[in-house]
Amino acid sequence: MDNFSLKSILGSPEPGQAGGQYPNTGPRAPDVAPQPVVQVLSPRGVEYVFLTIVLFTGSINLIAALVVLINGNIDFSVLAFPTAALLVTVPAFAWLFLRLKRAELANPQLALDPSKRRSTQFIKVVSFTTCLFTLIGFLFGFFIRIGGNYSGSFVKFFLDILVILVVAGGILAYYWVNER
Amino acid sequence: MSAKRGGSVVRNSLAKYRLGLAVLGLFTLIVFAVVLDQAGAHKQDAKTQKAANGIATKLNNYVNDQEKVPPSLAAAGIKDVPPSISYVKQSADIYDFCITYKSSSSGSGIVGAAQSFLSTGSFAGSDYSGYSDLEINPVYHQGKNCQLVNTGVSSINSSSTSSQTQTQAAQTPYVKNSDGTYTVCGVKTNYFENEGHVTRADTPPSASISLNATSGPFIGAYQLVLVSPASQVFDENCAPLQPTALQVGDTVDVFTITSPNANAVSILLKRSY
Numbered sequence: 001m002d003n004f005s006l007k008s009i010l011g012s013p014e015p016g017q018a019g020g021q022y023p024n025t026g027p028r029a030p031d032v033a034p035q036p037v038v039q040v041l042s043p044r045g046v047e048y049v050f051l052t053i054v055l056f057t058g059s060i061n062l063i064a065a066l067v068v069l070i071n072g073n074i075d076f077s078v079l080a081f082p083t084a085a086l087l088v089t090v091p092a093f094a095w096l097f098l099r100l101k102r103a104e105l106a107n108p109q110l111a112l113d114p115s116k117r118r119s120t121q122f123i124k125v126v127s128f129t130t131c132l133f134t135l136i137g138f139l140f141g142f143f144i145r146i147g148g149n150y151s152g153s154f155v156k157f158f159l160d161i162l163v164i165l166v167v168a169g170g171i172l173a174y175y176w177v178n179e180r
Numbered sequence: 181m182s183a184k185r186g187g188s189v190v191r192n193s194l195a196k197y198r199l200g201l202a203v204l205g206l207f208t209l210i211v212f213a214v215v216l217d218q219a220g221a222h223k224q225d226a227k228t229q230k231a232a233n234g235i236a237t238k239l240n241n242y243v244n245d246q247e248k249v250p251p252s253l254a255a256a257g258i259k260d261v262p263p264s265i266s267y268v269k270q271s272a273d274i275y276d277f278c279i280t281y282k283s284s285s286s287g288s289g290i291v292g293a294a295q296s297f298l299s300t301g302s303f304a305g306s307d308y309s310g311y312s313d314l315e316i317n318p319v320y321h322q323g324k325n326c327q328l329v330n331t332g333v334s335s336i337n338s339s340s341t342s343s344q345t346q347t348q349a350a351q352t353p354y355v356k357n358s359d360g361t362y363t364v365c366g367v368k369t370n371y372f373e374n375e376g377h378v379t380r381a382d383t384p385p386s387a388s389i390s391l392n393a394t395s396g397p398f399i400g401a402y403q404l405v406l407v408s409p410a411s412q413v414f415d416e417n418c419a420p421l422q423p424t425a426l427q428v429g430d431t432v433d434v435f436t437i438t439s440p441n442a443n444a445v446s447i448l449l450k451r452s453y
Binding site (some may be wrong): 042065069074075076077079080082083084085090091093094097098101102107 | 221
C-alpha cells in the first residue's frame with residue numbers, strides 16, 4: 001500500500017506559490033537528528049517507578065518499626081502508622097517485585113530498559129546517601145559518647161544504626177550486584 | 181519441553197526472593213499482632229481517662245460547693261466509677277486520686293519524651309500534685325498514676341494551697357533512676373522530680389523517701405503538711421528515728437520517710453521561707 005498522508009494528497013506548495021506559508025529551507029542537514037521533546041516511561045518503566053515508591057515507603061517504615069522495637073517502645077500510638085504502612089507496602093512490594101523479576105528472567109533485555117535503569121539508579125543514589133550519613137551519624141555519636149556527653153544506651157544506638165545500614169545497605173547491595 | 185524447563189528455571193530463580201519476602205511478611209504480621217494487642221489496652225485507657233475527666237469535674241464542683249472533701253466518690257454523687265480509678269480521702273483537705281493505665285500515653289522513645297516534655301515540662305512521669313483542683317494529666321505512664329490534691333478548704337492547710345510544693349532531692353544515699361524515680365537507701369521509690377520541684381512523693385510498701393533542703397538551688401526548710409498514716413521517719417544516714425520525730429506542721433531540713441508495712445507513704449511539703 002502506498003504511503004497515505006496529507007502531503008501526498010495536497011502536494012507541497014512550490015516556493016513563492018500561493019499557499020506556501022513557509023520559506024523553502026532546502027533539504028534537512030543529515031547531522032541534525034530529531035530531538036524528543038516529550039519523554040515518557042515505558043510500560044514496564046511505570047511499574048519500576050511504582051516499585052521504587054513502595055520500596056522507599058516500606059523501607060522507611062520497616063526501619064521505624066525496628067527502631068521502635070529496639071528501644072523497647074511497643075506503644076500503640078507509636079507503632080500504629082509503621083504497621084499500617086508495612087501491611088500495605090509489603091504485599092504490594094512482593095507482587096510488583098516478583099512480577100518484574102519474572103519479566104526480567106523471561107526477557108533479559110528488560111534489564112537495559114532506560115526507564116528501569118532510571119529508577120534503579122535513583123534507588124542506588126538515595127540508599128548510598130542514607131548509608132553515608134548514617135555512618136557519619138554513628139561516628140558522631142561515638143565521639144559524643146567518648147566525650148562523655150551521651151547518656152543513653154550506646155548498645156541501642158548501635159543497633160539503631162545497624163538496622164538502618166542493613167536495610168539501606170541491603171537495597172544498595174542488591175541493585176549494585178543486579179546491574180553488574 | 182523447553183518452555184517447561186524455562187518455567188522451572190524462573191521458579192527456582194524466584195525461590196530465594198520468595199523466601200526473603202516471606203520473612204518480611206512474617207515480621208509484618210508479628211508487629212501487626214503487637215499493635216492489635218496494644219489497641220485493646222489503648223482503648224481501655226481512653227475510656228478510663230474519659231471517665232476520670234468526668235469524675236474530676238464532679239469532684240472539683242463538689243469540693244467548691246460543699247467546701248469539704250468527700251469521704252468517697254459515691255458520697256459526692258459520682259457513680260459508675262471504673263475499677264481502674266481509686267479515691268482515698270487522706271485528711272479534711274487532702275485526697276489521693278489514682279488512675280491505673282494499661283499502657284503509656286507516650287512511649288519511652290524520642291516521640292514519647294517530646295510529648296511528655298511539651299505537656300508537663302518534664303521528661304519524668306506524670307505523678308504530680310500540690311494543686312487545689314484535680315486535673316487529669318493527658319500524659320501518663322503505664323501503671324498507677326496518682327495525684328495528691330490539697331484542696332485547702334480547712335484552716336489548717338489553707339496556707340499551702342497558694343503555692344506549689346517544692347523541695348530538693350536528697351543528698352543522702354540515693355540514685356536517680358533513668359525513669360525519673362529515685363532509689364533511696366537501696367530501695368526504689370515512686371518519688372518523681374519535676375524541674376527540681378517535688379510534686380509528688382510516695383513510695384511502694386517498705387520503701388523510703390529522702391529529702392534534703394540544706395544545699396542546692398532550693399536551700400531552705402520545708403514545712404511538712406502531710407504524712408500518710410503508718411509512715412516512719414529516718415535521718416539522712418538512714419538511721420531510724422522515732423515515729424513521732426516528724427509531725428505534720430514540723431519544719432524540716434533533712435529526713436527520710438519509709439513505710440514499714442503494706443501502706444505506701446505519701447507526703448506533701450510546702451517550702452517555708
